Amino acid sequence: MNGSVRMGRVLGVPLRVHWSVPLLVLLFGSSLGSRTLPASVPDQSSATYTVAGLVGALLLLGSLLAHEAAHAFTALKKGIEVKSITLWALGGMTEMGRPRGAGATFLVAVSGPLTSFVVGGAAIGAGIGLDAVSGWAVPAAVLVWLGWVNVVLGVFNLLPATPLDGGRVVQALMWWRTGDRDRADRAAARGGQILGILLISLGWIAVLRGAFGGLWLALVGFFLVIVAGAERQRARLVPALRGVKAADAMSGPVETCPDWFTVERCVHDVALRAHHSTLVLTDFQGRPSGLLRLPQLARIPAEQRQTLRVRDVATALSHITTCAPDDLLEDVLEKLRPGMDPRILVTDGQHLVGIITARDISRIVQRHTLGGTENQ
Incomplete structure (x- = not known):
């Protein structure tokens, strides 16, 4: 609470x-x-x-x-x-x-x-x-x-x-x-x-x-x-x-940005070309390290963008729920805590394979409501 x-x-x-x-x-x-x-x-x-x-x-x-x-x-x-x-x-x-x-x-x-x-x-x-x-x-x-x-x-x-x-x-x-x-x-x-x-x-x-x-x-x-x-x-x-795996619900490919980029470089090299409003930050080994929403970048004053690193303004991995592709989605949602980012990162080992958003879950629910039996 x-x-x-x-x-x-x-x-x-x-x-x-x-x-x-x-x-x-x-x-x-x-x-x-x-x-x-x-x-x-x-x-x-x-x-x-x-x-x-x-x-x-x-x-x-x-x-x-x-x-x-x-x-x-x-x-x-x-x-x-x-x-x-x-x-x-x-x-x-x-x-x-x-x-x-x-x-x-x-x-x-x-x-x-x-x-x-x-x-x-x-x-x-x-x-x-x-x-x-x-x-x-x-x-x-x-x-x-x-x-x-x-x-x-x-x-x-x-x-x-x-x-x-x-x-x-x-x-x-x-x-x-x-x-x-x-x-x-x-x-x-x-x-x-x-x-x-x-x-x-x-x-x-x-x-x-x-x-x-x-x-x-x-x-x-x-x-x-x-x-x-x-x-x-x-x-x-x-x-x-029930019975739906994380791999069945996730969307991808996920747009990423190195977490050591400055905000200015992220904006020009990644954000302006992005098709989604959320970027997954990755470290030097390519492992996910945080989440960054484009509105967060827009709120940063221009004079700070040349020196401020994106990892300093992003949601840290400790506040993000992660899961494996074969994990049941029902069990994954149990891991969500108040104050955590509602998006869920799907990783295979340390490799990022997808992301689950509220829209993805809504899609699964709508298919169930329509009487579909397929998870995909």
Whole structure:
């Protein structure tokens, strides 16, 4: 996710924290310290409420991490690649590969809510016990609050709509019952869009009635609509791309430019004669080293073109997805990450053989829609 910073690893998986996480801590800490605790444990100092609210918000953040770590742990046990865990203002996200079976999908999905229920039950029990044994009312109230928030989190995540865990459960059950994964994916994504629209509507109704907390509900709904829409689009793409190899989708020949050329030389020797808007840069050994779009060249001031090398303005190879000609296109698209160039370079060893663009993928999908059975 853009705007996130890597903060170590959990279970060997990169952990990233979005810039919005401090807002989450401040929001819940303020709500707990200014309203919930004074109502349940009155006559305490402002400092006590403030510190307790902050501790409670941090414990909530830890429970969100536990929820996502449960997904990651179960996925790794099932042999599914887990790419990252990201915490952000609306909770957490675990980026992973697609499970190969309905059973694995189900177990990965339910592991998160079950963890939230366990954490919630343990926190409520600990809070009640602490209050009864020691009389520490404020810490006990924080634990009880934490427990109920986790219970609500678990219940909300089990709503039958993608990308919530309940949507994944629906996918798994429909896939297991019908044997049609694509149909299951589309149904869960459609449920996510419907739920998102419902939450947006309820949120704005709440705002119009003076409850500005409805903005948070509307924001969650907007997120669901966006992600579920992307999942629905993906569910339409997968059947068209299934079984298609990168070599069947790529276009060529690819126009190249040595990466040590100056911008001026590239413009006069290559760009002005190019038939495509994208050039692949190559190093001294002829290996691809980056991608350069012609509009990037056009934006470079004339006084810099004689000294600036094209490799200094191009997209580096580390931000480009590469694959072999025999790789399945469906698997290749799984490698794409947010912020990476959407174009895919096809290489045979270190030799460039083609490029896959959004237009190439659209062509494959259109042929599938027309009922064609040929990949080429």
